[in-house]
Amino acid sequence: MSEAKERIDGLKKLLKRENIDFYIVPTADFHGSEYVDGYFKVREFLSGFTGSNGTLVVSEDEAGLWTDGRYFVQAERELEGSGIVLYRMDEEGVPDIKEYLDKKVKNGQTIGFDGRVMSAKLGIELEEIFEGRDVRFACDKDIADELWSDRPKMPVSDVWAVPDELCGENAGQKLAKVRAKMSEEKAKHLLISKLDDIMWLYNIRANDVACNPVALSYTFISEDSAILFIQEEALTDKITDDLKKQGVECRAYDEIASFLKKCDIKGKIWCASADTSYLLYKLAGDRAELIDKDSPTELLKAVKNPTELENIRKYYLLDSVTLTKFLFYMKNNVGKEYMDEYKVGQKLDKMRSEIEGFIELSFDTISAYGANAAMMHYEATEENKAEIKAEGLYLVDSGGQYMGATTDVTRTIALGSITDDMKKHFTKTVCGMLRLANAKFLYGCTGRNVDIMARQPLWECYIDYKCGTGHGIGYILNVHEGPQNIRWRFRPEMTEVPLEAGMIVSDEPGVYIEGSHGIRIENILEIVNELKNGDGQFMGFRHLTYVPIDLDAIDTQYMEPSDIKLLNAYHKLVFEKLSPYFQGEDLARLKTATRSI
Amino acid sequence: MSEAKERIDGLKKLLKRENIDFYIVPTADFHGSEYVDGYFKVREFLSGFTGSNGTLVVSEDEAGLWTDGRYFVQAERELEGSGIVLYRMDEEGVPDIKEYLDKKVKNGQTIGFDGRVMSAKLGIELEEIFEGRDVRFACDKDIADELWSDRPKMPVSDVWAVPDELCGENAGQKLAKVRAKMSEEKAKHLLISKLDDIMWLYNIRANDVACNPVALSYTFISEDSAILFIQEEALTDKITDDLKKQGVECRAYDEIASFLKKCDIKGKIWCASADTSYLLYKLAGDRAELIDKDSPTELLKAVKNPTELENIRKYYLLDSVTLTKFLFYMKNNVGKEYMDEYKVGQKLDKMRSEIEGFIELSFDTISAYGANAAMMHYEATEENKAEIKAEGLYLVDSGGQYMGATTDVTRTIALGSITDDMKKHFTKTVCGMLRLANAKFLYGCTGRNVDIMARQPLWECYIDYKCGTGHGIGYILNVHEGPQNIRWRFRPEMTEVPLEAGMIVSDEPGVYIEGSHGIRIENILEIVNELKNGDGQFMGFRHLTYVPIDLDAIDTQYMEPSDIKLLNAYHKLVFEKLSPYFQGEDLARLKTATRSI
Secondary structure, eight states, rough: OOOHHHHHHHHHHHHHHHOSSSEEESSSSSTTOSSOOOOOOOEEEEEEEOOOOOOEESSSSSSSEOOOOOHHHHHHHHHHHOOOOOOOOOTTTEEEEEHHHHHHHTTTTTTBBBBBTTTHHHHHHHHHHTTSOOOOOBBBBBBBGGGOOOOOOOOOOEEEOOOOHHHSSOOHHHHHHHHHHHHHOOOSSSEEHHHHHHHHHEEEEESSSSTBOSEEEEEESEEESSEEEEEEEGHHHHHHHHHHHHHEEEEEEEGGGHHHSSOOOSSSEEEEEETHHHHHHHHHHHOOEOSSSOOOOHHHHHHHOOHHHHHHHHHHOOOHHHHHHHHHHHHHHHHOOOOHHHHHHHHHHHHHHTOOOOOESOOOOOOEGGGGGGGGOOOOOSSOOOOOOSEEEEEEEEEEETTTOOOEEEEEESSBBHHHHHHHHHHHHHHHHHHHOOOOEETTTOHHHOOOOOOHHHHHTTTTOSSOSSEEEEEESSSSSSEEEEEEOOOOTOOOOOOTOOOOEEHHHHEETTTTEEEEEBBEEEEEEEETTTEEEEEEEEOOOOOOOOOGGGOOGGSOOHHHHHHHHHHHHHHHHHHOOOOHHHHHHHHTTTTTO | OHHHHHHHHHHHHHHHHTTTTEEESSSSSSTTSSOOOOOOOOOHHHOOOOSSOOOOEEEOOOEEEEOGGHHHHHHHHHTTTOOEEETTSSSTTOEEEEEEHHHHHOOOOOOOOOOSBBBHHHHHHHHHTTSSSSSSEEOOOGGGGGGGOOOOOOOOOOEOOHHHHSSSOOOOHHHHHHHHHHTTOOOEEEEEHHHHHHHHTEEEOEEEEEEEOOOOOEEEESSEEEEEEEEEGGOOOOHHHHHHTTTHHHHHEEGHHHHHHHHHHHHOOOTTSSSSSSHHHHHHHHOOOOOOOHHHHHHHHOOOHHHHHHHHHHHHHHHHHHHHHHHHHHOOOOOTTBBBBBHHHHHHHHHTTTTTEEEEESOOOEEGGGOOOOOOOOOOSSSSOOOHHHHHHEEEEOOEOOOTEEOOOEEEEOBOOOHHHHHHHHHHHHHHHHHHHHHHHTTTTHHHHHHHHHHHHHTTTTTOSSOSSSSOOOOOOOSSSSEEEOOHHHHHHHHOOOOTTTTTEOOOOOOEEEETTEEEOOEEEEEEEEEETTEEEEEEEOOOOOOOOOGOOOOGGHHHSHHHHHHHHHHHHHHHHHHGGHHHHHHHHHHHHHHHO
């Protein structure tokens, strides 16, 4: 019997005892973080599925796991033998969790979840679905905790301050901007649970979540006070004092709930249901009228200031140099020495760690060979890895945290002969990446308007990639951030914000053929204003990533002349930017790799 | 003193008497129709602005007119001397009407409008803006009526039945589909005010609005009854009897309000605030909980059935033949005989009227030469027209109502030498039209996803057209219909529906250079399903319009090879489809006009 099956059975027994009929286990900490520390990995503990996105729903009759297209292949493999049913999100005919529960839960039954890890948004939607029905919610307990004897401890790491000169603004200045937005919305208070927003606001970082340099915390901002709830052992006196000088008072992390119950409330509380736990949202709602909108920090953080942009450009270049050298190593040595996904991934990580200003990886390097690359978030380990041979395609998606940037980049390269299909898929992916990067658009466009620029070359071949085309990226922060993104699918409840100058976004189309190969080419783009005229403010993108695109995998028969022009222009830029960092044979390689075709 | 200034001054006096501080005059009949009959043209009467979209707001201090980008040039001209301030909708820094009123209206003041012509949507939004403030609404009167001594009579035309075999379905079958949707939404009643929806539902037509073959009417549908409120003098006994057989009871048009006050209500009423007058919406809301969503007829009507599609394809071809012959006439005779915009427009209208099955024009033909074409909705008249010479560009946007289709098509042609700029603009417009028509997309895409395919060639030149790229088209009905459209701008409140197989949409990019020239190329496209695979249902478009694109205005230096391929492929199809209808010299012309380049 699989471990997962055993644990699900154990959970079912506990649910019976607690009179809970349907138990929901999202993938979340108390802050809705995308990546979560070991302590919070209840869903992974129960199901065995290790992907970063997934929700488990367990009832007497069935355990179901919902995850998105990035993880279908991986989830299928990891759930084998668990008896857990995989629900492929967004596929035709597949109910989402709300539709599932709406249909399955009967009058008199109870839905359970841990109110601290359930997003307020989903909690409220469930309330609405079952309004008027005899269905109870039990949300005061983490039921699975009992089953998890060797559960990791709640993380607590040292908080460090990012020098204000690296941030371009200090916490006091940022608070002033936040309060101006509060005043526009007629909010007297603002409750933020989103960790990267809090880190950005106070120019602090920590390490409570792998790869995300954040500290578990909450903040509650009023007109004349700003309170940071944070684990006290994480702070030094110097940081506490410096924050005090910026008008920020520190209190204990676990005081947030009791504070919300008793604090002085003077008017509406701004609190984003999408980023707040159901528990805190309900507590705040008991005290005052809520303004349920994305926190103002979300957009302020997304639009990088000139200091940030200057550092970002600098580190993206250094990061590009390193990845390019790694790719040259791969192409030159494959077949000559033993290589496997894990080993070469480690090598890249080490090379990146030698860049001055490196802090840590911004996410676990995806080093995937052959069919493994078809799993969008594949992770090779020392135990589970493929040997790399002098044929086929190799994909590497990686990035670093630096004292001035968070990077993210993907390249796919040919390590020898590849099939015509692979060339076609590779070439179409490159066309998509370049066409999006070259798009011109009017201010007011959101990512939904431009997404098709990247997808059209693939859609013309009846191929899609089941993920967004792009995401925002933090500044010495989370590698995925909002509010902007580049996606095509319409969802009535989604937030769409115009693309603004100073935002940075990824541009990462791909082709994923299960059991065969995976291709992704990812550049990070800066959004810039171009000409403004009577028709409006025209905008465009500038590359931040300068890494050659493997010409060995390109077949020009699949390109328009304009695509070839774009590729040559990009390669010309790559050579100009990178050549000062290359000498001798590597410089010659760079010249060849970026030649005009 | 201008006539408009006099009327506005007269209105101001009446407003003073009625104690109204701000008076809103939208452009609408009681049904939110886009085009309105003379009786309802209060805004035009007061302001002198003849465009199809515009709202007038009059206060003691100012009269302001809001209109959209199609009409900026025209409104500026027509408002001259009136003292009315033009508010250019969607331009940066220009407040919309709600923002304007929010700022201007003071406590103790009164906002007035005729509740029968005010959309419920805007009325409710105004209520929300002024909630909690001491602002009164006066909406029971058409104040301007008093000033309008020679006001036209309320229109009433003969209703006629479209044979069921032309519609593919009878009213009873359509009612069954509507009731199924009502049941899905848990609605017990459905109130429809939208005239084309009512015509579609009951397979009837009339002529109460120029070009829109509709009758003033309302319908109220319950589980076991369907009542049509319609002017009795418009009906024959045969139509009344036939409707009765389909389960539809006719009552007097002006009974709707009293009916809503007293009728038997068993549950929620489905009533779209976007398509219902403020007055009726409030009446319905007094009786029951409302479901405020687009009427189910909207989507049912938009997805054409096989019978409709077959007729549409047939009439679009006949319509294309006629327009092509007209364009040949223009190109061959310009400079040889006297031509003006009005005269040649009349000629085209006459040619179209000779097509068997022709009913009337689907809108007033836009026949515009030179700088006049920069006005998107220019109308030449016998008194106000330009002479057409053997140089520059001529634009003609026209369409017909037939016993099996409503057509809409625009072509721009060179009548002699044109400037390089004109060639560039023309060529980029053609590229945009063809690229959109050639786009492949996944089911779930809305018009916002694909709009950039048409705009990108122009945006790359920092040129935009200030209107949507496409709209739906009725079946022997309104030339503009929803719910689908092809637009780029994000508005939080907008309805977006996926593009579905069987819908038809226009594809009409353009370039409008004030004072110089205007270019628009408009084909109508049918949406079709293509390959369905693991990535989803792929979709595409098929042309319904087959009219040559003037190669004299094309400069291939502005095209990608793929654009040239698309143009040649389109022209090959045009020749195949049209050639059976051409002989002799005209056939030779067709061959030349559709040659490969």
